[in-house]
Structure formats: C-alpha cells, structure tokens
Amino acid sequence: MTRTASRAQEVCALLADGSTVRLRPARPEDRGQVLRLYEEMSVDNLRSRFFAVSTRSGEQAADRLCGPAGPGHRTLVAVHGDRLVGVAEYENVDDPTSAEIALAVADDFHHRGVGTLLLEHLVHTARENGIAVFTADVLADNHLIHKVFADLGLRVTRQFDGTTVRGTIRLAPDERYLSAVDIRARTADTxxxxxxxxxxxxxxxxxxxxxxxxxxxxxxxxxxxxxxxxxxxxxxxxxxxxxxxxxxxxxxxxxxxxxxxxxxxxxxxxxxxxxxxxxxxxxxxxxxxxxxxxxxxxxxxxxxxxxxxxxxxxxxxxxxxxxxxxxxxxxxxxxxxxxxxxxxxxxxxxxxxxxxxxxxxxxxxxxxxxxxxxxxxxxxxxxxxxxxxxxxxxxxxxxxxxxxxxxxxxxxxxxxxxxxxxxxxxxxxxAGRRAAASHTAAAATPTMTRGAxxxxxxxxxxxTLGELLDTAALLHSQPLPAGGRVAVVSNAGGAGVLAADACADAGLTVPELPPDLVGMLLALLPGGAGAANPVDTTPTVSAQELSGCVDRLAESGAVDGVLVVLVPTAPATAVGTDLVTALTTRAPAARSGKPIVAVRLDQAERVRLLPTGDGRTVPSYGEPQAAARALRHAAERAHWLARPHGSVVEPPGIDSSQARALVEAFLAGEPAGGWLDARATDQLLAHYGIPRLRQACAATEQEAVEAAARLAGPGGGVVLKAQGPGLVHKSERGAVLLDLHGEQQIRAAYRDLTARLGAVMSEVLVQPMAARGTELLAGVVQDEVFGALVVFGLGGTTSELLSDHAARLAPLTDTDIRELLTTPRCAALLYGHRGSGPADTGALEDLLARLSRMADDLPELAEAECNPVIAGPGGITAVDARVRLLPRRAHDPYLRRLP
The missing domain is CATH 3.40.50.720 (NAD(P)-binding Rossmann-like Domain)
Structure with a gap:
C-alpha cells in the first residue's frame, strides 16, 4: 500500500481512562511530532525502545515512520487533541506472513491503554494483509511492554537470549482475545x-x-x-x-x-x-x-x-x-x-x-x-x-x-x-426492504433478521410498549418459570377457560393435573369445584382456600407457574379484593420459587404490582392475554439462560485460500459483481465440503446426451436445467425439465429449452434425478446492517410462498445450529413424521456449519442458496445452488472504535 493509499479516514477510540484518541496511518508531516515524542522520552524509556540512548535513534525512527512506505511497512499513530502520543509499526521483509513490530508511547500516557489500542488496530491491519505472526525483540527488564503483550489476549511465546527476549504473537483472534477486548472496552466505556x-x-x-x-x-x-x-x-x-x-x-x-x-x-x-x-x-x-x-x-x-x-x-x-x-x-x-x-x-x-x-x-x-x-x-x-x-x-x-x-x-x-x-x-x-433475487434473500425479512x-x-x-411493561412487571417481581406449563386457577369457570385459551395462544401449555394433586385440591376447595386444569374454585372460595390451592400447585412439580383469574362475583362484599390477599399475604418465595401472576377482570389498569407481606410484589393484569404473554417471555428467558453458551463450529476439510482465489478471480473479471455460473458455484461449494448432486454442463445437444449417459442414476432419469445470467428462478421460467430417459427424450428436451428460452440460455446443466426426501432450503444472506445470516427452513418451489424459515447471525455456534434446525415449523419432518424416517440431522448440522464458515470467510458473498437440499436417513444432497458475489471488504465489528 502506498503512502497515498494509506491516508485512510482516521478512527477514534477510547482509552482506559475514558479519554479519546484518534488513530490513523502516519503522514510525512507527522515527522516533527514523532521526533518530539522520542526527544521527550526518559532515558529509561529510550533505552527500552532502542536498546541504547542516542538522539540519532529517534531521528532515524522518525524518518522511517514518516517517510515513503515500503510494500510491507505499516505505521499507526495515536493523536490526543493536537498531540501525537503513540506510534506503532510493523514491517515484513522475507516472510510475507510474519512481521517485526515496534511500539512507543509518550511517557505521560503510559498505563492509559494507548499501546494496547494501537496494537489491536495494528493486528487488524496486519491480518487484512495476510500476516499471521508478529515478532519483537524486547529487553528482558522491559516489564511494561511484556505486560502489554501478555494482556493483549493473543497467544504469545518467548525465547530468552541474554538480556533480550524474542516475543512471537500469533494473530489468530479467538474467544480469549475477544473477551480481553470486551474487558478493555467496558473499562474505557464506563x-x-x-x-x-x-x-x-x-x-x-x-x-x-x-x-x-x-x-x-x-x-x-x-x-x-x-x-x-x-x-x-x-x-x-x-x-x-x-x-x-x-x-x-x-x-x-x-x-x-x-x-x-x-x-x-x-x-x-x-x-x-x-x-x-x-x-x-x-x-x-x-x-x-x-x-x-x-x-x-x-x-x-x-x-x-x-x-x-x-x-x-x-x-x-x-x-x-x-x-x-x-x-x-x-x-x-x-x-x-x-x-x-x-x-x-x-x-x-x-x-x-x-x-x-x-x-x-x-x-x-x-x-x-x-x-x-x-x-x-x-x-x-x-x-x-x-x-x-x-x-x-x-x-x-x-x-x-x-x-x-x-x-x-x-x-x-x-x-x-x-x-x-x-x-x-x-x-x-x-417497507423499504424488497425481496432480492433468491428465495434465501426473500426469506431474510427485517423481522427475521432482528429476531435472529x-x-x-x-x-x-x-x-408493543404495553407488552414491554407487562413483561417488565413480571420479570421485576417474580422468579423465572422452569418451563411453559401453567396452572390456571379461577373463581369463575368461564374466566378460567378464557385464560387457558390465552395461555395456549401464547405458546404455553395448560396440562392436565395428576390424580393425586387433583385429589388434594378438591379436598381443599368448596364443594362443586373442579381441578382438572383450569382449576375452578367456584365463586364461594375463601381467601384461605384459594391460598392453599395456589400453594399446592406451586409446590407440585406438575406446573412451572400459576395464573390466578379473579372475578368479583358478590356485589355485597368485595370478594375480588378479599381474594387478592390470598396472593399477597405470602411472598412468592414461599411458593417454591414459581411465578404467581394475577388477572383481575375488573382492573382498570393494564398491569399493576400488588405489594406482598414481605415488601415484594405480585403482578396483576387486566386481561389474561397480557399475563400469558408475559409468562411466555419469562419462560423463554429461562430457556435462554439454561442453554449452553455454545462454541463456534470449525468443520474439517475446508480450503479457504482456494475459495478466496475463486472469489477474487471472479470479481477481477466482473468488478460490479454478479451470479456465479454453475461450474464456479460447484467449485466454491466443493471448497467448503458441501455435498452436491453430480452434474455436468453441456453447451450443445450432443454434449447433453453424452452427459446424461454418464450421470443417469439407477432409474436412468436425468434433469436438464437451463443456465444463463437471467435464469435465477428456473422453475418459474419453465427452465427445468425432470425425469428424462433415453437419448430421444434428452434431445427433445434440449430443443424445447432452446426454442423457448433462446439467447437467454447459454448452456444446460445435466444432473441425475435426486433421491426422495424432505426438501429444505439452506443459505446465506449478507444484510447491509446486520452482516451475514444463515437461513434454514422448508425448501422447494413453495419455499417463498410458505415462508417457513429461521435465521441466525454468523458465525454459528453449535447451540445456534441446533436451534436453527428446530425453530421452523417443518422441523417435525426431520425427526420422523407419521411414519416417515428421520432425516440425517447430523449432516444438516454439518451443512449449516459449513455455510456459516463460508459466510464468515467471504464478505463478498452477497447471497448463497442451496435449494432444494434433499434430506433423508442416509444423508443430504444440495440439488440446486446459486451464489451471488459483490465487491465488499471485510469489516471487523469488534475492533474498538467510536461511531
């Protein structure tokens, strides 16, 4: 990179004490300030930097840092106000993957995080330029720089040679490095x-x-x-x-x-x-x-x-x-x-x-x-x-x-x-978002993206805001439920039915209670009560009886929470008000840590918090739907907290360098980007080990016949798919002809495609008929704001119509992958449905991990779609695939910088 090219826009970032510095490549006009930085250094710090004390050393360093940049030389400076307070550089000479680094910080800016911040940005620049290792010769007694290297979060090794130490830093940011950056960011931010x-x-x-x-x-x-x-x-x-x-x-x-x-x-x-x-x-x-x-x-x-x-x-x-x-x-x-x-x-x-x-x-x-x-x-x-x-x-x-x-x-x-x-x-x-050219892009709606x-x-x-406050009231006042099983208790049967419906609509379950628990409840409640769930206490229930009923339910293992619906049924006495004491006299903690929520159908407010005897509160809602939604959100939070943190999956057999070369070669010929042809798409998927149906491209009728003879499966049938820059949705254009047998049908099909599509078709793709199985979609979309999303769900020609898909932001952890498989409604098909055999879910997990890695490796990957992916008990196969590339640069979202 030339010095002119290095005049990138400066970025601002926070130091450990909360002050702001500006980071940018060094410029020729910085020479005076760089020289002053060295001139103002103490003798000890000059010795630590240059291994000797000499004014000439500072002059030579200033000349090198601010002079014409060599092909393997990068310099970053940190500026606070108008003053240059730090400089970091790397230079590689022989090995293009390794570089020597040097760092200097103004004496009065030590211990404020300048050096660490410069190194973080230098690591980012180096990795963009293919450098994998930093090396540095440091005096053994330079404890400050040793601590900077150690605290960086990257893997550091040291070799001692008398009074000096040869340090090697591996530039492979992992979770340890990101966690170290998190801690530094939190310290600086606060x-x-x-x-x-x-x-x-x-x-x-x-x-x-x-x-x-x-x-x-x-x-x-x-x-x-x-x-x-x-x-x-x-x-x-x-x-x-x-x-x-x-x-x-x-x-x-x-x-x-x-x-x-x-x-x-x-x-x-x-x-x-x-x-x-x-x-x-x-x-x-x-x-x-x-x-x-x-x-x-x-x-x-x-x-x-x-x-x-x-x-x-x-x-x-x-x-x-x-x-x-x-x-x-x-x-x-x-x-x-x-x-x-x-x-x-x-x-x-x-x-x-x-x-x-x-x-x-x-x-x-x-x-x-x-x-x-x-x-x-x-x-x-x-x-x-x-x-x-x-x-x-x-x-x-x-x-x-x-x-x-x-x-x-x-x-x-x-x-x-x-x-x-x-x-x-x-x-x-x-409304401004419009479906892009593939099913995968169409599936990645704003709602799905934010949901991911x-x-x-x-x-x-x-x-809604009302639902936000409803949920805040519950989470503020009640323990989390272990699951989504709810007991509904009401002093009016009809109100209990409405609450049970609200729970079902919210995705909760109202299970039938076990016989022994039913017997205990009926022994507590007035005659005529029902305890199947919903529990109908009858209008004559007393506060003491209601309290005992709620206690038994909360202490049982049959439910995860209790929803109590109260209706004023006696005009002469405030029955509803009296019954509330059944919920507020005893604190929620006394009920085995289960959430207890009230619904009072005569309550004017949407939600209020009722004080309990020990200073806590119980949420009371004006309608059962609000209470049920709040309970569902609480159950989902409990589920999220209980799930494993997960780790990013690194599938074997991936050739990122060849994939990178393919992408760069395509964009060199198509600077504006576009769709890869069938051959390049197949090669790219092969670099990531994605299982594909065998295929061959044919530019003539005779080539199609010969390819069909080679590829025909056990049943002898093949598929012809017209190829061309404008043929993205082939089925809608009639560009896919299925189950063709024998030379005569192949020739007739080829002529039919040629006659109907004309110059739009450049060649045909010949594939064997795929085995039967569940048709799925798996793909990647690069969102302009959110980055890469991996999308999974129902595939085939009805994919966009039925819109049964889920998405997660890449890179995916193993936990993300499992949730991605089970979130769509079609998930039941993968585990055997009405006698059908289960799909190979392990192979599907592997596919999603490979797509995630591809998305993470290639920022130019605007969208990639495997549709359909045929999943069966014996494995999976991507029957059709398409990939679109755009000229984009990698963006490190975790690099510390201010907006």
Missing amino acids: ASMQPLLRPHSVAVIGAGTRPGSVGRAVLHNLREAHFAGLLYAVNPHAHAVWRVPAYPSVADLPHPPDLAVIAIPAAAVPEAAAQCGRAGVRALVVVTSGLDAEQSAALTAACRRWDMRMVGPNCLGIANTEEPVRMDATFAVTKPLPGTAGVAVQSGGVGIALLDGLSRLGIGISSFVSLGDKRDVSSNDLLQWWECDGRTDLALLHLESFGNPRAFSRTARRVARGMPLLTVDAGRSE LFSQAGITATR
Missing part, C-alpha cells in the same frame, strides 16, 4: 460515561427566560430533582434563570462543568460544542433537533477533537436517580421515580411513555438516556454502564436502528446473563 451520568457540575446552554422553552424546562427539572452538584445557566441576556446564576458563555463560567446540555438553534450548535471543548467540558447532551448533515458532522468532530462524549442530538435528555447524583436533565413533564430499571430510547415520545409506566408500576429507573440521533453514545455504551453501575437490574431498550449489531449482540449476550434485557421490536414491517439478533443475544422482544 470511564468515559462518568462525566455524562455522574457529573459534579452541569451547565444548561440555552436556558431561556421565556416560559415553554426547552432549555428552561431542562433547568427547571434539574432544580426540582435537587441535583447534587453545581448548576449553571448559560444565557447572554439574563443574570439568573429559575434562580440559577446565568453567564454569557461557557468560557465565562467559574469552573468548567462536567456536563453541558445544549438547547439552542441548530445553526449555533457546532460552535457551542467547540466552545465547550475549549473550556474543558467533558460531556454533552444535545437536545436540539433539525441539524443538517454538515452541522451534525461538525458537532461530532468537536466531540472527538476535545475529548467529549455526547448524547443526541435530537433527544429528550438524560436522567440518573442515584442519591449522590439526583439528575433529571430532560424536558419531560414526568419526574423519574428512583428505581432499578435502566432505559435507553431513540424516540422521546416512547421515553416519556416508559418513564410514566415504570413510575406508575413503582419499578422506577436507575438511569434514563434518550439517544436521539445516536451520533455518539449508543445502546452498547448504556448496556456496559448498567452492567457495572451496581444498581440496575432490568434494562429496557427502544431502538429504531443498529449502528453495530454484531458488537451490540456480543455485549447484550454477556449483559443478559446478569439482568433481563427487554426491547420493543420496532420496524418489523420495513434478539434470540441469540437473549433479548426479550415484545411487539
């Missing part, structure tokens, strides 16, 4: 968020004196929340606003505030952000809306230049109810109730609704962030904050877009192990 969510001082820029102004409302809420720190207003036309002292500009404040809330016209926002940066402000909340692209870019650049984190623009604001903070920097009317739920939303309206709902339920919030346009702080940042804040035990998200779904999924998967993560699945009917992300990450996805 440090950078301190001035945003735990500020010691806040200034509101644009706090006006006019009633109704946004800035004035923010300042009012900060005052009303009794913000624990210093509070300032910035307004050049007032001496005070809401009895808070006002100053003409941020520069005039007596002390630089940690946080500035900007609520001024869009055109003035970038300069206000720059003024904040120059004054030493650490974080911004920009509530202003209407910034154009240029203004937004200037705002972000100011944050990066002056080391500030930012929420917004176009947001409602932020809040933190921790007692040492007490910050409400929003312009919402609802005052946040202190609690334990973390909330992040993109829509201000949704944020207001969630604040109101959580306050009404009594759950309250730990912190609230309205992300707005997400120019900087995102849901990833908030997840890591809540993971470490020591207060949040429930997270609610409303996300209209995903900046980095892979990183979000990995973070969410880790955080969800410790607390429930809930979201509204917004944007399910994204949520399922793998353990996120509870609801369809």
Whole structure:
C-alpha cells in the first residue's frame, strides 16, 4: 500500500481512562511530532525502545515512520487533541506472513491503554494483509511492554537470549482475545460515561427566560430533582434563570462543568460544542433537533477533537436517580421515580411513555438516556454502564436502528446473563426492504433478521410498549418459570377457560393435573369445584382456600407457574379484593420459587404490582392475554439462560485460500459483481465440503446426451436445467425439465429449452434425478446492517410462498445450529413424521456449519442458496445452488472504535 493509499479516514477510540484518541496511518508531516515524542522520552524509556540512548535513534525512527512506505511497512499513530502520543509499526521483509513490530508511547500516557489500542488496530491491519505472526525483540527488564503483550489476549511465546527476549504473537483472534477486548472496552466505556451520568457540575446552554422553552424546562427539572452538584445557566441576556446564576458563555463560567446540555438553534450548535471543548467540558447532551448533515458532522468532530462524549442530538435528555447524583436533565413533564430499571430510547415520545409506566408500576429507573440521533453514545455504551453501575437490574431498550449489531449482540449476550434485557421490536414491517433475487434473500425479512439478533443475544422482544411493561412487571417481581406449563386457577369457570385459551395462544401449555394433586385440591376447595386444569374454585372460595390451592400447585412439580383469574362475583362484599390477599399475604418465595401472576377482570389498569407481606410484589393484569404473554417471555428467558453458551463450529476439510482465489478471480473479471455460473458455484461449494448432486454442463445437444449417459442414476432419469445470467428462478421460467430417459427424450428436451428460452440460455446443466426426501432450503444472506445470516427452513418451489424459515447471525455456534434446525415449523419432518424416517440431522448440522464458515470467510458473498437440499436417513444432497458475489471488504465489528 502506498503512502497515498494509506491516508485512510482516521478512527477514534477510547482509552482506559475514558479519554479519546484518534488513530490513523502516519503522514510525512507527522515527522516533527514523532521526533518530539522520542526527544521527550526518559532515558529509561529510550533505552527500552532502542536498546541504547542516542538522539540519532529517534531521528532515524522518525524518518522511517514518516517517510515513503515500503510494500510491507505499516505505521499507526495515536493523536490526543493536537498531540501525537503513540506510534506503532510493523514491517515484513522475507516472510510475507510474519512481521517485526515496534511500539512507543509518550511517557505521560503510559498505563492509559494507548499501546494496547494501537496494537489491536495494528493486528487488524496486519491480518487484512495476510500476516499471521508478529515478532519483537524486547529487553528482558522491559516489564511494561511484556505486560502489554501478555494482556493483549493473543497467544504469545518467548525465547530468552541474554538480556533480550524474542516475543512471537500469533494473530489468530479467538474467544480469549475477544473477551480481553470486551474487558478493555467496558473499562474505557464506563470511564468515559462518568462525566455524562455522574457529573459534579452541569451547565444548561440555552436556558431561556421565556416560559415553554426547552432549555428552561431542562433547568427547571434539574432544580426540582435537587441535583447534587453545581448548576449553571448559560444565557447572554439574563443574570439568573429559575434562580440559577446565568453567564454569557461557557468560557465565562467559574469552573468548567462536567456536563453541558445544549438547547439552542441548530445553526449555533457546532460552535457551542467547540466552545465547550475549549473550556474543558467533558460531556454533552444535545437536545436540539433539525441539524443538517454538515452541522451534525461538525458537532461530532468537536466531540472527538476535545475529548467529549455526547448524547443526541435530537433527544429528550438524560436522567440518573442515584442519591449522590439526583439528575433529571430532560424536558419531560414526568419526574423519574428512583428505581432499578435502566432505559435507553431513540424516540422521546416512547421515553416519556416508559418513564410514566415504570413510575406508575413503582419499578422506577436507575438511569434514563434518550439517544436521539445516536451520533455518539449508543445502546452498547448504556448496556456496559448498567452492567457495572451496581444498581440496575432490568434494562429496557427502544431502538429504531443498529449502528453495530454484531458488537451490540456480543455485549447484550454477556449483559443478559446478569439482568433481563427487554426491547420493543420496532420496524418489523420495513417497507423499504424488497425481496432480492433468491428465495434465501426473500426469506431474510427485517423481522427475521432482528429476531435472529434478539434470540441469540437473549433479548426479550415484545411487539408493543404495553407488552414491554407487562413483561417488565413480571420479570421485576417474580422468579423465572422452569418451563411453559401453567396452572390456571379461577373463581369463575368461564374466566378460567378464557385464560387457558390465552395461555395456549401464547405458546404455553395448560396440562392436565395428576390424580393425586387433583385429589388434594378438591379436598381443599368448596364443594362443586373442579381441578382438572383450569382449576375452578367456584365463586364461594375463601381467601384461605384459594391460598392453599395456589400453594399446592406451586409446590407440585406438575406446573412451572400459576395464573390466578379473579372475578368479583358478590356485589355485597368485595370478594375480588378479599381474594387478592390470598396472593399477597405470602411472598412468592414461599411458593417454591414459581411465578404467581394475577388477572383481575375488573382492573382498570393494564398491569399493576400488588405489594406482598414481605415488601415484594405480585403482578396483576387486566386481561389474561397480557399475563400469558408475559409468562411466555419469562419462560423463554429461562430457556435462554439454561442453554449452553455454545462454541463456534470449525468443520474439517475446508480450503479457504482456494475459495478466496475463486472469489477474487471472479470479481477481477466482473468488478460490479454478479451470479456465479454453475461450474464456479460447484467449485466454491466443493471448497467448503458441501455435498452436491453430480452434474455436468453441456453447451450443445450432443454434449447433453453424452452427459446424461454418464450421470443417469439407477432409474436412468436425468434433469436438464437451463443456465444463463437471467435464469435465477428456473422453475418459474419453465427452465427445468425432470425425469428424462433415453437419448430421444434428452434431445427433445434440449430443443424445447432452446426454442423457448433462446439467447437467454447459454448452456444446460445435466444432473441425475435426486433421491426422495424432505426438501429444505439452506443459505446465506449478507444484510447491509446486520452482516451475514444463515437461513434454514422448508425448501422447494413453495419455499417463498410458505415462508417457513429461521435465521441466525454468523458465525454459528453449535447451540445456534441446533436451534436453527428446530425453530421452523417443518422441523417435525426431520425427526420422523407419521411414519416417515428421520432425516440425517447430523449432516444438516454439518451443512449449516459449513455455510456459516463460508459466510464468515467471504464478505463478498452477497447471497448463497442451496435449494432444494434433499434430506433423508442416509444423508443430504444440495440439488440446486446459486451464489451471488459483490465487491465488499471485510469489516471487523469488534475492533474498538467510536461511531
């Protein structure tokens, strides 16, 4: 790569202390700063870097780093503000897969993560250029660099030679490396968020004196929340606003505030952000809306230049109810109730609704962030904050877009192990997405794509805000059910039937109870009661009898949860109210850890939390459907927590280098990309060991006859499939002729295809008739936002019509593969259905693992489809396949960088 080509756009990333550095390739004009870096080094650090103390060493290093780049030389620099604070380089001379590295960091930036961050990005660049190993000669007593190498997370070996050590670093990022990156990212993120969510001082820029102004409302809420720190207003036309002292500009404040809330016209926002940066402000909340692209870019650049984190623009604001903070920097009317739920939303309206709902339920919030346009702080940042804040035990998200779904999924998967993560699945009917050219691409709808992300990450996805709050109420107050078996108890038979139907509709089961349990229940309940499930207690049941019934059910192993439906049936006495005490006198923990939920058909609210005797709560719903859906979500979370973590499957017999060469050769001839022909498709699948039906391409009638003679199966039948650039859906064009026998039928079929398709057909593909079995679809789609998805489900000509498919984000773990096989409705066909033999599920698992590896290896793989895949007891075969390539570069979603 030439020096001109290396002028890639710089990226910004966080150091361990939360400050921001810019990383980019070195430039000729950096020579003076690189030289200064070495000139300002201590004698000990110069010796560690050059093995001697010499001014000439620094000059030579500066010349090399900033001079013309050789073919195997790469240099990265780290810039903080206007100052160059670190440099890393590698150079390979003889072996193209190995490179020597060197690293230097300014003395006063040691222990802040500069060197590690530079190495992470250098590893990424090296792997893109085919380098597999880094080597470095280090003084034995250079403990700092030894620790940097050891903590990197990659495999390091050392060879001692007197006073020096030869270190070798294998550039094969694995789970250990990614976990080390996760820890560094979490440390840096939470440090950078301190001035945003735990500020010691806040200034509101644009706090006006006019009633109704946004800035004035923010300042009012900060005052009303009794913000624990210093509070300032910035307004050049007032001496005070809401009895808070006002100053003409941020520069005039007596002390630089940690946080500035900007609520001024869009055109003035970038300069206000720059003024904040120059004054030493650490974080911004920009509530202003209407910034154009240029203004937004200037705002972000100011944050990066002056080391500030930012929420917004176009947001409602932020809040933190921790007692040492007490910050409400929003312009919402609802005052946040202190609690334990973390909330992040993109829509201000949704944020207001969630604040109101959580306050009404009594759950309250730990912190609230309205992300707005997400120019900087995102849901990833908030997840890591809540993971470490020591207060949040429930997270609610409303996300209209995903900046980095892979990183979000990995973070969410880790955080969800410790607390429930809930979201509204917004944007399910994204009209802008249109089905692409293959069945696989058509199957990968926005709903399926988001569903794959949520399922793998353990996120509870609801369809409405009401359902989100219903589920939050249950997860906040009740233990998780071990499964989906529910006992329905009601004091009115008809209401119990409605609740049982609601459970069935939600995917829960209402099992018949065992005889001994039925006998115990009937002995407890009034005469005329029924205990088959639903349990009809009759309207005359007392609170004590109802409590005993619920106890017996919860203590039994027959069900995983109890849903109690109460109907007021006695006008003279508040029977419904009295019966509620059966659920609230004893705490849920006293009932063997089973969730207990109530449905009160006379309840006006959708859901409320009823206090129990020990200070806990029981959720009470206004309709059985809401309770059943919440129980289903709780059961799904329990299932996700219980499943194995899984590990990425690495199938044997894969030739990635040959596959890469095939892709590069195709794109060299077709720079815009396109569909591979049958021969190239077969070769690519062969490189990944995907079982295919035997085939031959024929350009003439005689070649077709000869190929049929070679390939005819035991029954002698063959298939002719017309090939051509425009023939993707062959069946719809009549381009597939089946079960042809003998030379005469082959010739007639070939002539028929030629006559009907003309120049559209370039040749025919000849295959033997496939054995009978279940027709399936397995394929890959590259989503522009989410990356590669592996799709699996029902195949054949009705694949798109029946739309019975599931998807998971690649790379797949063994757990993902098993779930992918069992999620579609057609899964029953694979395990034997009504006397049919089971399919070879092991071979199907292997196929999905190979497709996952292909998707992970080849970012150019826009879509690949094997349809149909014939699955039977003796194995599987891909009967037809198509592959489309596009010119794309690999993107590392886990490389640490800011938006």
